[in-house]
Amino acid sequence: MGLVDQAEFHYFHFFPYTRLPPDHGERESLWVDFPNSNYDPAVGHELYNRYLQQMVLADSLGYDGLVLNEHHNTQYSMNPAPNLTAAALIPQTKSWISVFGTPPNLGYPNRLAEEYAMLDVMSGGRLKVAFPLGTGMEYWANAVNPATARARFRESIDVILRCWTDDGPQTFAGDFYTYRYLNPWPRPVQQPHPECFLVGTGSPETIELAAELGFGYSVVFIPRVAQLKVFDSYRERLAHHGHEPTPDKIAFGVFAYVAENDDLAEQEFLPHIMYFFENNLRTTARYLNPPGYVTVPEFRKRIQAADVHGTTNWDDLVAINRIVAGTPEKVADAIGGWIEEAGANRITLNLTIGDMPHWKVVKNTTLFAEEVIPRLRARKAAPKEVVA
Amino acid sequence: MSADTLLYLPGIAGHPADSPALDALRAAGGDVVVPTIPGLDGRSGFAVPDDHLGWLVVVWDALDATGALPCPVVGASLGGMLAADLAILRPEAVTALVLLAPFGIFDEANPGLDVYALPAAERMGHLFAKGVPEPFVERFAALGPDDGPVARYLSDVAAASLLWPLGDRGHADRLHRISCPTQVLWGELDELLPVAVAASWEEHGLPVATIPGAGHLLEWDQPEAVATRITEFLN
Numbered sequence A: 001m002g003l004v005d006q007a008e009f010h011y012f013h014f015f016p017y018t019r020l021p022p023d024h025g026e027r028e029s030l031w032v033d034f035p036n037s038n039y040d041p042a043v044g045h046e047l048y049n050r051y052l053q054q055m056v057l058a059d060s061l062g063y064d065g066l067v068l069n070e071h072h073n074t075q076y077s078m079n080p081a082p083n084l085t086a087a088a089l090i091p092q093t094k095s096w097i098s099v100f101g102t103p104p105n106l107g108y109p110n111r112l113a114e115e116y117a118m119l120d121v122m123s124g125g126r127l128k129v130a131f132p133l134g135t136g137m138e139y140w141a142n143a144v145n146p147a148t149a150r151a152r153f154r155e156s157i158d159v160i161l162r163c164w165t166d167d168g169p170q171t172f173a174g175d176f177y178t179y180r181y182l183n184p185w186p187r188p189v190q191q192p193h194p195e196c197f198l199v200g201t202g203s204p205e206t207i208e209l210a211a212e213l214g215f216g217y218s219v220v221f222i223p224r225v226a227q228l229k230v231f232d233s234y235r236e237r238l239a240h241h242g243h244e245p246t247p248d249k250i251a252f253g254v255f256a257y258v259a260e261n262d263d264l265a266e267q268e269f270l271p272h273i274m275y276f277f278e279n280n281l282r283t284t285a286r287y288l289n290p291p292g293y294v295t296v297p298e299f300r301k302r303i304q305a306a307d308v309h310g311t312t313n314w315d316d317l318v319a320i321n322r323i324v325a326g327t328p329e330k331v332a333d334a335i336g337g338w339i340e341e342a343g344a345n346r347i348t349l350n351l352t353i354g355d356m357p358h359w360k361v362v363k364n365t366t367l368f369a370e371e372v373i374p375r376l377r378a379r380k381a382a383p384k385e386v387v388a
Numbered sequence B: 001m002s003a004d005t006l007l008y009l010p011g012i013a014g015h016p017a018d019s020p021a022l023d024a025l026r027a028a029g030g031d032v033v034v035p036t037i038p039g040l041d042g043r044s045g046f047a048v049p050d051d052h053l054g055w056l057v058v059v060w061d062a063l064d065a066t067g068a069l070p071c072p073v074v075g076a077s078l079g080g081m082l083a084a085d086l087a088i089l090r091p092e093a094v095t096a097l098v099l100l101a102p103f104g105i106f107d108e109a110n111p112g113l114d115v116y117a118l119p120a121a122e123r124m125g126h127l128f129a130k131g132v133p134e135p136f137v138e139r140f141a142a143l144g145p146d147d148g149p150v151a152r153y154l155s156d157v158a159a160a161s162l163l164w165p166l167g168d169r170g171h172a173d174r175l176h177r178i179s180c181p182t183q184v185l186w187g188e189l190d191e192l193l194p195v196a197v198a199a200s201w202e203e204h205g206l207p208v209a210t211i212p213g214a215g216h217l218l219e220w221d222q223p224e225a226v227a228t229r230i231t232e233f234l235n
Helices: A041-060 A082-092 A109-122 A137-141 A146-165 A204-213 A224-240 A262-280 A296-302 A314-320 A328-342 A358-377 B020-027 B052-066 B078-089 B120-126 B134-138 B141-163 B195-202 B223-234
Strands: A008-012 A065-068 A096-100 A127-131 A170-173 A178-182 A195-200 A216-219 A250-258 A323-326 A346-350 B005-009 B031-033 B071-076 B094-100 B182-187 B208-211
Touching: A008 A041, A008 A096, A041 A065, A041 A082, A041 A358, A065 A082, A082 A096, A082 A109, A096 A109, A109 A127, A109 A146, A127 A146, A146 A170, A146 A178, A146 A204, A146 B141, A195 A204, A204 A216, A204 A224, A216 A224, A216 A346, A224 A250, A224 A328, A250 A262, A250 A328, A250 A358, A262 A314, A262 A323, A262 A358, A296 B141, A323 A328, A328 A358, B005 B052, B005 B078, B020 B031, B020 B223, B052 B078, B052 B141, B071 B078, B078 B094, B078 B141, B094 B223, B120 B141, B134 B141, B182 B195, B182 B223, B195 B208, B208 B223
Parallel strands: A008 A065, A008 A346, A065 A096, A096 A127, A127 A195, A195 A216, A216 A250, A250 A323, A250 A346, B005 B031, B005 B071, B071 B094, B094 B182, B182 B208
Antiparallel strands: A170 A178
């Protein structure tokens, strides 16, 4: 068994709202204060149905799992409550459902433990969970002081794990969350609990916490080369805490588009991935970094780092991210190389991106499932080189 | 401690140096004690308290360490919010109270500028009506290009944690507990807390006077006028 042929391919969907007003380009940010008067529920209804159909299609094509995430006050995602979407998907699917995920500190953690347990029971044990701190933007949208975000995050995970692993009723006396009777019903099917990840951008604190808890690590929005150092650090800390650093404990994202030839693939993909980076991700440093949201080491890093939110240079994007468009062979070569390079094989696939029309999503999702995954499953050795 | 001692709690941008207003107060014959409020000084290693009560404990420890209390207390901006709570919760500690554009009450009709939604480099300019005073410009510069921004960030974090998101900590429900003589002063050009917000304090029986030509940190914009008002009130 090799690293590549054992890779898992999880189909991710942002659920973007794509009907932007003509003058949206004049706005510095399409997050936080982008007026919700620009949201048309009729359009949203059509998009929800379309996106759910796409997820069901991915499931029927044999992807290992479906992945949802959560954001607020933005056109980037229509999933402010991804557990609702997961619940809608469960009766229509058979693969893993990953909620990657709800920041546990934005609400009451016992409630989140209950919701995840519900999903796990409803799906017969098909739930995977990731706990993100959430972007800085979420703290402008929710009633949580960003200065307490990390402390709340840590404590909320403790509450959730206590809900899942300890018999109730029990008491919990924390700094932020206090319970006389912590005794949530239902409890998850998967024991001791569904597989858990932390979502991170490379901060040492998050790596350490994931390693300490034995959680997986899902990396987002840091340059590819930097990710490799993060993975090494995570594996080292994971082993330090007595957990086996298996390749499936690291999840990383890939943006891919498959077509009949390379030129056509780039031609069909480019407008939508550029839309994603130019529009979906358009925000400002001040919204990304509310006071107290980042630690001092992270603050030092951020004031020196390139900002990928709203970046419009294609070469920079390709250098920073794992993006490939081309024939099945080219896409398989690139992804196989990235798996070998990372020593990790939990792939979060971004096959639908930005304002990609339905026919392209269906085409890409189908070709990837039928032409790329089988090529990767058939591989036993590392490919010759990484193609980006 | 001198019988004429007063205690000054600085505002949202901390206390980079004594202001001309404090110099004028001292020249009028009093001593002015400025406590070091943890966090606002930009030093690392300070854990921001989880909530408002936690902050009050931190601040009261700092105030008690000066040995100045009981005495008149002047609080500016977020320091005014803290000074008001000191007078409300520890009335024996405050013999007279002067509040300079205090936070503590959010007025939906006059929301003011969301200073933390501004780029960090632009925030300071909105605190003053007459340009950023040199001590604020230079405050963390001596720490160098690597550590200076970090110190400024930590100071911002401490202040923001006290004020996030609206600068309202429920003072409207407890201002009636203030029992000492009190004077509220407000800059007419305040961008963060528009002068109309002063009415929310006046409604609770606290007399308000406005200072022309002054922004949010009015004691820096109009030091003589503010010092004169304070001196007249305390005398």
